[in-house]
Ligand SMILES: Nc1ncnc2c1ncn2[C@@H]1O[C@H](COP(=O)(O)OP(=O)(O)OP(=O)(O)O)[C@@H](O)[C@H]1O
């Protein structure tokens with residue numbers, strides 16, 4: 001954001017809500033995190049060795065780390081990673097586009113809203129994973145069914161958030177536009193769409209994680225196309241739990257990375273929203 | 282008193298009735314309102330809460346249509362908002378994704394004109410209300426009073442013939458409100474436009490106006506019009522003069538008699 005003029009109130013230099021890691025080290029709050037993580041790792045390391053749980057199903061921490069590096073070194077899973085991520089990307093883009101269009105249509109036309117709301121409620125209530133066998137039946141075991149399931153799972157929040165966001169402007173804001181004789185397109189582009197943007201961004205972020213879920217569920221269900229989901233299933237059936245844990249870790253790292261990137265983009269795009277402002281202070 | 286030239290009024294409201302809802306839920310907000318706004322004057326609409334002041338103003342601005350009666354603006358029947366009428370509401374209504382300057386230039390975009398042509402004028406107006414330094418700040422970096430100043434610049438950018446102000450400073454504190462009122466008088470004079478101000482502050486109405494139109498409680502009708510003869514520019518000290526206090530008392534009596 002570029003602010004050339006200084007804001008009047010002490011808007012800027014409010015103390016950071018989230019102190020830096022260094023400050024947290026100094027005032028000691030970081031040690032709590034470190035201690036709990038260390039304790040968790042210690043339990044993970046020693047509990048399987050006590051014999052109370054099956055060692056094969058619950059490998060120790062060090063065995064898991066070893067498996068993780070074995071996987072990283074192996075390289076055979078790169079193709080699976082690429083397959084999963086490309087399916088997520090495609091499904092996410094399609095889902096967001098579809099959700100956005102639906103949101104705009106329903107958010108700007110009361111008639112369409114009336115007509116489609118019953119279906120929307122039905123779709124929302126449906127645990128969409130149940131459609132997976134159907135989609136696999138229709139589209140086969142390839143990437144198509146995977147993407148289709150992810151699209152169906154992920155478009156919904158974008159749709160709803162767009163629709164709700166377009167209705168966010170206050171009566172006074174609409175009145176201002178009307179008093180300037182703005183036409184519908186101008187009201188949409190200059191008022192409704194910018195107002196909706198923060199909510200749309202939330203939907204888009206949510207959709208990203210849902211697309212991920214959709215793709216992996218589909219991969220676990222229909223293994224032939226490959227992907228990280230297939231990998232976990234294979235490793236699990238070989239009772240190689242260290243590798244299963246490793247894949248799960250990779251998925252966690254990936255989704256945290258994606259969400260962080262989305263967060264950064266969000267803060268750039270809707271820096272003016274109340275949400276972003278309160279986070280920045 | 283302002284010289285009473287016998288020109289046609291800028292706005293003529295004749296027998297305007299406004300009903301909201303229908304059937305059992307029907308509610309008469311205005312009933313047979315008659316009002317004339319003269320060219321160049323400052324008129325206040327004073328009345329108890331809910332008497333239909335905002336409704337009357339919105340009808341004059343073409344935002345609402347009357348159920349009965351007619352409104353003419355510059356002699357023409359008024360059926361929709363006009364570029365020559367500028368409206369201000371109780372909230373500043375600034376878009377948080379636009380800088381102050383971009384907010385002031387919003388009408389230019391909507392009228393499909395070139396922004397470049399209006400930047401000097403916008404800056405001049407911002408300068409006049411003392412917030413030129415904040416042209417590139419966002420509304421949420423400004424105080425409520427500064428936001429209303431910017432809104433004032435936005436509404437004056439196209440030199441509207443008629444300003445319709447619905448308690449524009451009602452949400453501000455007493456101090457800010459008084460200085461904003463001064464600002465408003467100065468700018469109205471500068472822009473040589475006609476102004477209609479809705480308020481339920483009696484002192485404010487008398488201080489600002491050439492005439493004060495007192496309305497009855499719901500359904501709103503015109504009770505009487507008080508002429509305010511003081512010279513302009515008006516200084517805050519005026520408010521302690523005997524004549525001023527008498528006029529305020531008269532207006533108060535009219536409101537209470539209902
Ligand atoms: N859109 C609407 N639908 C139904 N009733 C309305 C509508 N707008 C206003 N009213 C009603 O009409 C009456 C007059 O409203 P209006 O807002 O004009 O009053 P007001 O004099 O401006 O009051 P205040 O001083 O509180 O702003 C009120 O009783 C209000 O409830």
Ligand SMILES: [Mg+2]
Nearest residue numbers: 334335336447
């Ligand atoms: Mg009102």
